[in-house]
Amino acid sequence: MALSFNPHISVDCVVFGFDDTEGLKILLINRDEWDNQKTTRLKLPGNLIIMKEHLKQSANRVLQELTGIKDIYLKQFGVFDNPGRLMNGDDIAWLRKKTNIYVERVITVAFYSLVKLGQYLETELSRAYNATWYKVNEVPGLIFDHNDILSNGLEAMRKEFLTEPLCFELLPKKFTMNQLQHLSEAILGFNLDNRNFRKRINRLGYIMPLNEHQRGVSHKPARYYMFDRKKFDNRKKEYTGFII
């Protein structure tokens, strides 16, 4: 097993989740304790690739091994290659111990991924995998250059959000207009006018209203909408933003 790793190349994943009340979150895992050291530090889910693997395969495998998450949207957004990026001696020692490989310089290919947060509950993740969701602006110090990778991933995701229909990866199949708006606000980092938002979305033509409403809520039940990917793909492609 250890022998089939490629000691030069790794993958790391910035996993975004969205929760209607908690906003945008990121999944971090605790580096295992080792030897007699009790230093538990946080990191992005990631690992060395296996020799003949596609990078996306690697990212999928690593995510499943480390968090149980599988079959999610994955997008390569950059390579982190600073020859000194694994500089912390303690972190390197941990990595060598963990992989049984004399790792020296590792280039990492970074992916961001989007998951519907409800499917991967806090308790389950932390019990089985030692993984936890953190709010994007409450992320503590991570090992290696993982804070750097994370902020680059956030920026890349924000940029793509403007032109690609990413947000439906973070929402349930049927969603309300306000869910879409709150997600957009969480990603953009500022608030949008509700009336203007609805007008714009309705004009797009590929976010379809359903004849179906929320049930059992103690306020006016919201209408559900669905994303019509065919209509999106067939729209006359203009050089305009996706949401704003």
Added chain:
Amino acid sequence: MALSFNPHISVDCVVFGFDDTEGLKILLINRDEWDNQKTTRLKLPGNLIIMKEHLKQSANRVLQELTGIKDIYLKQFGVFDNPGRLMNGDDIAWLRKKTNIYVERVITVAFYSLVKLGQYLETELSRAYNATWYKVNEVPGLIFDHNDILSNGLEAMRKEFLTEPLCFELLPKKFTMNQLQHLSEAILGFNLDNRNFRKRINRLGYIMPLNEHQRGVSHKPARYYMFDRKKFDNRKKEYTGFII
């Protein structure tokens, strides 16, 4: 020399140049003839990285070695990692011969770069380096997955052009409004209305008119403009396109 290469990782560069009359071009190099085979095929400038090099350093080094071009804008846009990407037996044999390394699977990190074409003339490049400019839509078959890398690079560059001030890397310091428009059209792939274009550019506030005009042209001499990067950086960042 050969021993210091990293046999797992390479860089490849999609080098764009712009010429007022010829439009958008791409720099390709002839794979050297070798042994008794006369198969000269085209490729992107690229090579394996050296062990402790930054990837951007590698790209710069490779470009200088293969084309003499140095100190230009370089932007990482993707990693090409298909385990079978070096499938052609002839191409692999050539690569092994050329590098003296038993290369198996190579992951390549791709950069696109932008140069002012006038500085690197056809004749000089082909005489000293066996490199030639090709129009973007007249590119022949390349080795490995280089056509794929090229088209991805073109798409990435087009996308970034919309939000980043890339075009000034392709223009002389002082340029005319029509040069800017023709470049924009070459990148976008469609034509723009000249009057509306001028209005938009003038409203931007960071493309400054000079009190200086063309000389010696047999028509009304055009005014020169310059890009003011400070004003660009200080502008209130809006979620709008850069040119359109």
Added chain:
DNA sequence: CCAAAAGTGTTTCGTATACACCCATGT
């Protein structure tokens, strides 16, 4: 009947688009 979130219209302003002719220079 109260709390809570959903949903709705109008006005104002700025930018996008469409479109045709005169200008300055060299030969």
Added chain:
DNA sequence: ACATGGGTGTATACGAAACACTTTTGG
């Protein structure tokens, strides 16, 4: 004087932004 590319103005339409109240449900 003519050929060549440079440079200009106006009218219309559409989308962006600002802004406050009514509706529907469960408790």
